[in-house]
Amino acid sequence: MRQDGRMPHEMRPITITRNYNMHAEGSVLIEVGHTRVICTVTVEDRVPPFLKGRGEGWITAEYGMLPRATGQRAGREAARGRQGGRTMEIQRLIGRSLRSVVDLKALGERTLLIDCDVIQADGGTRTAAITGAFVALVDAVDGLRRAGLIARLPVSDYLAATSVGVVDGVPLLDLAYGEDSRAAVDLNLVMTGSGGIVEIQGTGEERPFSRRQLDELLALAESGIRQLVAAQRHSLGALGAEVGSLVGQAVGAGQ
Amino acid sequence: MRQDGRMPHEMRPITITRNYNMHAEGSVLIEVGHTRVICTVTVEDRVPPFLKGRGEGWITAEYGMLPRATGQRAGREAARGRQGGRTMEIQRLIGRSLRSVVDLKALGERTLLIDCDVIQADGGTRTAAITGAFVALVDAVDGLRRAGLIARLPVSDYLAATSVGVVDGVPLLDLAYGEDSRAAVDLNLVMTGSGGIVEIQGTGEERPFSRRQLDELLALAESGIRQLVAAQRHSLGALGAEVGSLVGQAVGAGQ
């Protein structure tokens, strides 16, 4: 049994609070165990220079942690004057992942700017950020539709993410910080609701891992993502059902 | 009547949630109307170089806003690579204010590092930060005492802050953002529980103001601070009563 009493294949409790912020076009507080991330979506009526005049939209993300989100206070990146490599890596991952399930052409020349800010961290902050940001994004594009700015939800599938790892030789789902820091193998998986792989990032820093272990970890992650998607769908209510109905229609991003 | 139905001399609802963060030595979520600030206190066993070896402690503060805390998304300071002038001004104010009610000698060679992060802004974020940080600080120094590291609460009085201003010729207490941006005169007051002035910052950018107006604004602010101190005391429970009992004892900061 794990430090918090979970079974190896058990997720932590998931809570998704929509409309957490009064200003943003979409916003969510997502809690996965003790990990808490605020995800907001800002809609801007412009696109980066490389897309100008092409009638397509863009999605980009920024990620941050409050200094005391962690057990040890981490220096504020704004005070240090630069974002660290980990931050940059994570925000690139979030943006890339969300772009995979949004039809950027249907979005029009708009940017969805996603901010994921960790207010309390206990492992899995990047995967919680992706899972929460998806819900906030659906709310934001629904707002665009209700305002008559776009004709339909430009979303092709659910998107969620979780982490898995091998700790003391045992594959575990949804690693808490204490597990993550001891894991020999650590793998993040981003997946669509219908099981397509969007991003796989696995590291055997402590020691290399085998194809068999990879297969086990992927199966474990997939079961977790199914639970996360169910939580997203439940949280989104009627909108959730609508997103589900879009899957399988030929509206994938960049197609 | 004001946009949110308040009377000119009326504060917005105040909510103080202690222990909002599982990692920090002291932490508070303070809500004043729609303004929400997370205040955490980190205790470090070292002091800045200029204090080394003098047996005294130090208090310093950092302030930030999530990018979408405001109606218009503000660029992330970490991404821009520098903290703006407003941020620096505010964090200097927070640190200075809290140092005025803490006996830094009694604190010993420790630094209390205060982080105030605005997760939703609707005016008065710096004053809410000071008010919330005081409560988090009391919890942090109480923790030091319970751990036997200091002998007594090194606090000499309550500390709270509010903003007042003149809008359309009428002095108003506790400005919301919509009022603040239209105010001809804008004044922030930081005060102790027993009515000592710790910081006064008044600006008549639109037009100069008179001594009479200053007197009216100070009276208004003072009444607001009394309500904030009452909320702090209530939130702190038994600790709050103890802080109240310390006032008047000769344990002021730097004395």
Added chain:
Amino acid sequence: MRQDGRMPHEMRPITITRNYNMHAEGSVLIEVGHTRVICTVTVEDRVPPFLKGRGEGWITAEYGMLPRATGQRAGREAARGRQGGRTMEIQRLIGRSLRSVVDLKALGERTLLIDCDVIQADGGTRTAAITGAFVALVDAVDGLRRAGLIARLPVSDYLAATSVGVVDGVPLLDLAYGEDSRAAVDLNLVMTGSGGIVEIQGTGEERPFSRRQLDELLALAESGIRQLVAAQRHSLGALGAEVGSLVGQAVGAGQ
């Protein structure tokens, strides 16, 4: 008696040298005791983005200290790669203060860029900067008028500033550095020639201060500002008389 032989309510000698710089549209060397600040005003034919096309002007300020303006050499901000919080706070104060007595509409779409550089510091550098910058600004806008670019002096009143403080329990006017560093209470006041308060910034870092002390300090500061305005008026000669004649006319900034 004070370290330099002054009485508590006595200002240091004030010298204002106009046209100190051959290039700038307005320039002053102001000396208040040993404190020496060069103030230049540059006129630019553009305004910040947020004002474009509104037919209004803007005033902004920058502040700096030569590294050896102080007893201890301070690192050059250009070499450190960022301006400190104190610098940012002061330059925001200078800009805000001067905007309060200039009719920005009458200025037209121009920016007055004020540079205040301390070449020797002995306390009160920010207040000397404001006092000197006002004179340089009058020369700059007079130049615009003489060039036929604006119709009248867009100034509504004199503007000057000084610092007061409580040292060893005694309220003192115009603090020199040695006094400032020992002051329990420290207050900067920016006022118009006709006694309107433009900015009040008081700090009781060492210990809180009372309303009675605040009243005493304000009276002391007011008497100092009267002397500074007299020095400005004398230095400006005929222009000074003209500025005096503008007071009371309905040409305040932003009206």
Added chain:
Amino acid sequence: MRQDGRMPHEMRPITITRNYNMHAEGSVLIEVGHTRVICTVTVEDRVPPFLKGRGEGWITAEYGMLPRATGQRAGREAARGRQGGRTMEIQRLIGRSLRSVVDLKALGERTLLIDCDVIQADGGTRTAAITGAFVALVDAVDGLRRAGLIARLPVSDYLAATSVGVVDGVPLLDLAYGEDSRAAVDLNLVMTGSGGIVEIQGTGEERPFSRRQLDELLALAESGIRQLVAAQRHSLGALGAEVGSLVGQAVGAGQ
């Protein structure tokens, strides 16, 4: 057939030039098709603060591209004043990968600082960097052994990396730039000589991919890595045989 006449499962020509630099403790010019990367290893007699006094070594990497390594000149990161997210991501990957096959305890309190600089880019620069850096690292640790500073080669296996992707529905090995920019799925694999997975990073930015596609890509990458390891072994001569003999012995990193 591919743009350069290769079959889908064919690698580009691989050239490894050892001792390319007269100063570094280990150095390699690796060419994979038109991609050319200089890898140098610097040995420093110190470790990062978090490892001090633990008797263990460390490996860290930096990555750069000459501005005109690419078809479009890219701004020099030194001139822009910050390393981009892509650079940070890659250098973290290189360091992590190499640490997985080095016994950091056997290295002693030393840091191997790996610099990978791309002088010409045509896709696969990060994987070429890893493959080349491994050879330079073996030379550097062999130098330490020959100097009597360590007793044995602290290496547990070969390490190489390649990229695979799906272009126009066809899985391709070792993507050139023109292919990479059109790939719907893009996957980098870092593997040991005996087939352990060290790092897997797969992205379906254009569209999600299936488990079956993942399996195909892994098989393709594995075949490429076998060829890269053969090239490393050949290039290292007698040292290469020695590295091969270490595999399977219980000297893995961090064990």
Added chain:
Amino acid sequence: MRQDGRMPHEMRPITITRNYNMHAEGSVLIEVGHTRVICTVTVEDRVPPFLKGRGEGWITAEYGMLPRATGQRAGREAARGRQGGRTMEIQRLIGRSLRSVVDLKALGERTLLIDCDVIQADGGTRTAAITGAFVALVDAVDGLRRAGLIARLPVSDYLAATSVGVVDGVPLLDLAYGEDSRAAVDLNLVMTGSGGIVEIQGTGEERPFSRRQLDELLALAESGIRQLVAAQRHSLGALGAEVGSLVGQAVGAGQ
């Protein structure tokens, strides 16, 4: 005799490899002894703001060293976040020197962006950079001519550079690093093929030098530059003869 067996007035072997880079409009690998510099020229269809609309071109240069180009690894400027004073000085020198032999009007509104990157250093990197960059520049402007974008080679003369110095009282040509670091006097000379001085930079940091020493050093440098120009001419083949034929025609830069 010198450490590498040369006579005092002897240059190190010079190798110039044209078209070293497949992407750049002009590119050279220049080797002077162990010093190796990659010079690329990028042609951009725009000029800096101060030249816009004047029908003239511009030449600018950037300079860098790979971290391990030197015996001691030097921190990467991109990682430190700023280019050092030495780098800035050198890149200004390179740009200035090349502008002196190019007819910027004949170039049209284009910028030649020169990148000089030292991949191995053994003294004289800035002079090798200038010598190599000239050849790459000739190739780049020849390309413009062959593409019909300009009518003729906008070059007025050859340009090369070398360093001379006084070591142990003896004037030496083309200092290697070991000599440079011990030189009492150190002088860099940039000259045209017909003997015009473009830049002279001499330093007697250890001790001042006399006019007679200056004359000796200039004569020595001139003889070296003649050899460098011969190497450039030989390397350029038919293009080299053409450049030679342009000398003496009235097509100097800025005329």
Added chain:
Amino acid sequence: MRQDGRMPHEMRPITITRNYNMHAEGSVLIEVGHTRVICTVTVEDRVPPFLKGRGEGWITAEYGMLPRATGQRAGREAARGRQGGRTMEIQRLIGRSLRSVVDLKALGERTLLIDCDVIQADGGTRTAAITGAFVALVDAVDGLRRAGLIARLPVSDYLAATSVGVVDGVPLLDLAYGEDSRAAVDLNLVMTGSGGIVEIQGTGEERPFSRRQLDELLALAESGIRQLVAAQRHSLGALGAEVGSLVGQAVGAGQ
């Protein structure tokens, strides 16, 4: 005749005001025509890391311009967050030049930190800075001697600098800004009182120059430097005579 009525070989008026700053260990306001530079010398009881424990001193310099020292306001380097290439080049030149006439061993483990700040510019700011800094340095080391910290003046000769150039074909001494910006050739010379060359920097950006022109310019510069040294000697009074008497004694820097 020149724009200000001077003959080609005529210097502008030179004024040297010692003890211009009340805080610095040595300070000078130097005026050469309209060019005005404040030079201060700070003595620090430590040396840079590379000199620690060697019993030798160091001299380093920083250079800055007030934003409106020039006709066009130049952005403040502190605000832009980095010092430009020109600034770095100049401050390296100032430090190097002064080190050439100071016996760093006799200085002991101290750093002389020279700040040169241009408060008004009209050409020749770097050479005025060197000339003024030398006088401030003599005062600073005299102060060390009077305090008994060093036994004798660690200075081996006078040091001064000027600029010369070719304008409209005529060699001119001591270029004012209007001349400098039109000069085809521009040369700065730093020389000792006894005529030793410390630094020569000549640029023919507009067009190359000949050996004969170089000789003419050197002669012109030398005559100007003799006048500058006379002004330094006069300004230093008795100290000036003493410096003169040291020339020729074997106390050169680094000997």
